[in-house]
Amino acid sequence: MVLLAIAVYARYIGHTRGFWRWLYIVTALMSLYLNCFVLVVQSFQKIPALKALAPTQTEPPFAVAQLVVLIAFVILTILSLIRFRPNR
Numbered sequence: 001m002v003l004l005a006i007a008v009y010a011r012y013i014g015h016t017r018g019f020w021r022w023l024y025i026v027t028a029l030m031s032l033y034l035n036c037f038v039l040v041v042q043s044f045q046k047i048p049a050l051k052a053l054a055p056t057q058t059e060p061p062f063a064v065a066q067l068v069v070l071i072a073f074v075i076l077t078i079l080s081l082i083r084f085r086p087n088r
Helices: 002-012 019-046 048-053 060-083
Strands: none
Touching (some): 002 019
């Protein structure tokens, strides 16, 4: 909740200028990452095929799925920081 509050403040009060621009990107994507993290956890709990692969969520398939999501969001954040720059 705090991440989204910072992102909203950076977007609407800071108008994504200067420091607020990268803060908005990072906090918005961190918030989305946490939602996707929970999605993976709940998917492994509720989908029978995934639950069979990792019943206790300590097995390698669960760790690999979480690692793939983390790497995807790190790349997405870096690309967003590069592309969402102020006009010059």
